[in-house]
Amino acid sequence: VKSQTTKKRRYAILAPECFASRSAKTAHGVIAYGHDEVVAVVDPQHAGRTVRDVVSYLDSDAPIVSSVADALTYKPNALLVGTAPPGGALPAAWRDEILMALTSGLEVVSGLHEILADDGDFAEAAWRSDAAIWDVRIPTATPLFSGKAWTVKPYVLLTVGSDCAVGKMTVSLELVRAAAEKGRLPEFIATGQTGIMIAGRGIAVDHVLSDFATGAVESMVTAHGSATDLLVVEGQGGINHPAYAPVTLSLMFGAAPDGLVLVHDLARKVVEGYGTPILSYRTLIRSYEALLASVKPARVLGIALNTSSLNEEDAVAAIAAARAETGLPVDDLVRFGPGSFYDAIAPQLSEKTLPVRE
Amino acid sequence: VKSQTTKKRRYAILAPECFASRSAKTAHGVIAYGHDEVVAVVDPQHAGRTVRDVVSYLDSDAPIVSSVADALTYKPNALLVGTAPPGGALPAAWRDEILMALTSGLEVVSGLHEILADDGDFAEAAWRSDAAIWDVRIPTATPLFSGKAWTVKPYVLLTVGSDCAVGKMTVSLELVRAAAEKGRLPEFIATGQTGIMIAGRGIAVDHVLSDFATGAVESMVTAHGSATDLLVVEGQGGINHPAYAPVTLSLMFGAAPDGLVLVHDLARKVVEGYGTPILSYRTLIRSYEALLASVKPARVLGIALNTSSLNEEDAVAAIAAARAETGLPVDDLVRFGPGSFYDAIAPQLSEKTLPVRE
Numbered sequence: 127v128k129s130q131t132t133k134k135r136r137y138a139i140l141a142p143e144c145f146a147s148r149s150a151k152t153a154h155g156v157i158a159y160g161h162d163e164v165v166a167v168v169d170p171q172h173a174g175r176t177v178r179d180v181v182s183y184l185d186s187d188a189p190i191v192s193s194v195a196d197a198l199t200y201k202p203n204a205l206l207v208g209t210a211p212p213g214g215a216l217p218a219a220w221r222d223e224i225l226m227a228l229t230s231g232l233e234v235v236s237g238l239h240e241i242l243a244d245d246g247d248f249a250e251a252a253w254r255s256d257a258a259i260w261d262v263r264i265p266t267a268t269p270l271f272s273g274k275a276w277t278v279k280p281y282v283l284l285t286v287g288s289d290c291a292v293g294k295m296t297v298s299l300e301l302v303r304a305a306a307e308k309g310r311l312p313e314f315i316a317t318g319q320t321g322i323m324i325a326g327r328g329i330a331v332d333h334v335l336s337d338f339a340t341g342a343v344e345s346m347v348t349a350h351g352s353a354t355d356l357l358v359v360e361g362q363g364g365i366n367h368p369a370y371a372p373v374t375l376s377l378m379f380g381a382a383p384d385g386l387v388l389v390h391d392l393a394r395k396v397v398e399g400y401g402t403p404i405l406s407y408r409t410l411i412r413s414y415e416a417l418l419a420s421v422k423p424a425r426v427l428g429i430a431l432n433t434s435s436l437n438e439e440d441a442v443a444a445i446a447a448a449r450a451e452t453g454l455p456v457d458d459l460v461r462f463g464p465g466s467f468y469d470a471i472a473p474q475l476s477e478k479t480l481p482v483r484e
Numbered sequence: 485v486k487s488q489t490t491k492k493r494r495y496a497i498l499a500p501e502c503f504a505s506r507s508a509k510t511a512h513g514v515i516a517y518g519h520d521e522v523v524a525v526v527d528p529q530h531a532g533r534t535v536r537d538v539v540s541y542l543d544s545d546a547p548i549v550s551s552v553a554d555a556l557t558y559k560p561n562a563l564l565v566g567t568a569p570p571g572g573a574l575p576a577a578w579r580d581e582i583l584m585a586l587t588s589g590l591e592v593v594s595g596l597h598e599i600l601a602d603d604g605d606f607a608e609a610a611w612r613s614d615a616a617i618w619d620v621r622i623p624t625a626t627p628l629f630s631g632k633a634w635t636v637k638p639y640v641l642l643t644v645g646s647d648c649a650v651g652k653m654t655v656s657l658e659l660v661r662a663a664a665e666k667g668r669l670p671e672f673i674a675t676g677q678t679g680i681m682i683a684g685r686g687i688a689v690d691h692v693l694s695d696f697a698t699g700a701v702e703s704m705v706t707a708h709g710s711a712t713d714l715l716v717v718e719g720q721g722g723i724n725h726p727a728y729a730p731v732t733l734s735l736m737f738g739a740a741p742d743g744l745v746l747v748h749d750l751a752r753k754v755v756e757g758y759g760t761p762i763l764s765y766r767t768l769i770r771s772y773e774a775l776l777a778s779v780k781p782a783r784v785l786g787i788a789l790n791t792s793s794l795n796e797e798d799a800v801a802a803i804a805a806a807r808a809e810t811g812l813p814v815d816d817l818v819r820f821g822p823g824s825f826y827d828a829i830a831p832q833l834s835e836k837t838l839p840v841r842e
Contacts, residue, residue, distance in 0.1 A: 271727035369629035
């Protein structure tokens with residue numbers, strides 16, 4: 127089975143019974159930031175409406191249809207599995223839709239932990255129609271960490287957070303956009319399945335064997351030469367997340383950042399699914415900076431908040447409170463645009479740090 | 485290919501050109517602490533001598549021979565690959581010896597990242613002779629972390645360290661021995677390849693996909709019922725290790741320990757292979773305790789030092805200095821026996837901690 131096409135994709139996105147919900151965040155991210163075209167979304171619950179009708183902040187009038195068979199009318203050449211449930215297993219009800227796509231010759235792109243190309247039914251269908259299956263979580267390279275990341279030329283900025291799914295990928299993409307507009311040569315380093323679908327490359331760090339996770343991140347950071355002067359690395363998880371903190375630490379030590387941006391969603395009151403506390407800004411900043419201090423120091427340059435749960439007045443007040451608590455630039459980069467936040471941290475985006483030596 | 489036998493093993497240990505060196509630490513660990521018999525060691529460099537001749541602290545007069553063919557004289561039923569190089573790849577020169585063992589019907593037990601059963605030549609040889617290949621790094625279970633580890637009944641003690649290979653496994657085994665002698669019902673939880681070979685079970689956390697590493701550790705901690713009142717979890721790496729700290733954090737959050745023992749080798753001046761600093765006792769203690777404080781708090785109960793690089797007078801002085809710096813029980817559990825250190829921390833080995841709630 128072919129593992130990835132190089133052609134420009136025209137996606138149908140599979141998100142049955144969930145396109146309106148946060149569990150379709152992969153679908154939303156690809157529509158909002160991806161370079162590939164999205165021609166249809168499959169979700170019987172909202173069939174007949176458009177993407178914008180259902181998720182108002184997505185600027186797309188792609189139709190929502192009931193099935194992959196219906197989506198074929200819009201001439202997709204790829205099907206994107208638009209969800210990534212905890213554990214990454216494939217919902218059983220989706221099998222027939224994926225088989226229909228493969229039988230119709232569509233490339234299938236999946237970010238699940240479950241490897242679709244390893245499934246006998248899918249592999250056979252793909253083989254018969256010469257369709258590709260791109261399991262984006264299969265890592266492209268898994269060397270051990272060498273320390274080469276400590277001396278890369280571009281400034282390395284890493285987004286970190288208070289929990290999973292608070293907006294680290296979005297903030298990273300907004301910062302790349304703002305930096306490019308100001309004349310920098312930024313590159314987005316994708317480290318999770320949605321980011322990889324958007325960027326067209328990257329390594330899903332959560333699917334790398336633990337011993338090799340720092341090395342996998344390093345391999346992405348060291349793969350960029352003189353065409354780039356700013357690497358914005360998509361963060362994952364959170365340093366106090368009971369289940370996924372090790373992935374976070376792989377990014378911290380593997381990317382060897384020169385600076386951090388802390389991301390938090392004000393709607394989040396406890397760590398989702400576990401009930402442990404969301405730490406204060408100051409405690410989070412101290413936790414991230416203290417761990418990096420013994421290897422290659424990096425400071426938190428600013429805080430990017432998701433204020434979408436608040437009205438504008440409360441959002442502005444929350445931003446001001448975070449500024450007062452930390453003395454750092456704080457903003458909601460989606461609600462108010464990334465420009466002024468980027469300008470506030472930009473002067474520091476050339477001050478590389480050095481690894482610690484005895 | 486069969487993946488593991490249940491019979492009592494009589495090991496030949498493969499450690500060519502390295503049995504005397506630290507890179508044979510897997511071999512040394514299995515000889516020192518394993519329940520299986522070791523009938524011969526393969527290392528042409530020391531052929532004709534005994535284990536004790538070459539590594540004086542190993543209490544074994546097993547012969548050292550030149551080849552697997554020579555080892556067959558001593559009737560082994562299994563070959564243990566006695567090394568675990570960084571990255572875990574198989575030295576090319578060892579292939580023929582492993583093939584000889586499989587052809588002779590010996591079970592082959594390997595802790596390498598490289599999976600021997602996936603190698604066509606090895607698989608075919610094993611199939612022909614009905615030999616088993618036990619790749620101990622293949623995890624037996626990889627669920628996601630659920631939080632069940634927070635409420636297990638046994639006291640959970642985790643060894644943590646200043647670097648890799650400072651003695652965490654040895655200290656864990658010595659503590660289990662001391663606890664059993666004092667009437668506790670302890671269990672050693674093996675988390676690395678050597679520990680698994682010693683215990684006959686366990687999960688090599690460094691070979692688990694990052695997202696599942698905490699869950700894999702949790703699955704070991706929750707698998708013990710009323711027959712056990714103390715789980716001693718073998719630590720890995722170090723929280724400030726540039727490459728392997730994420731594995732360390734997987735153990736910290738996955739095992740959800742009630743207490744920690746900090747392990748350090750006084751010969752170690754920088755993090756091996758990377759040159760970043762070994763942190764002070766106080767900084768290490770603060771780093772470990774601070775990370776756990778936001779999820780399920782645990783304190784460092786004492787410090788276990790490897791003083792083998794020092795004469796006895798200097799060792800005693802170093803132990804006293806560590807006591808003075810930290811106010812904790814400190815000892816070298818191998819040099820001076822685990823008894824008095826165990827007695828010093830024993831009163832705390834029933835005070836379970838609770839997860840943090842808002």
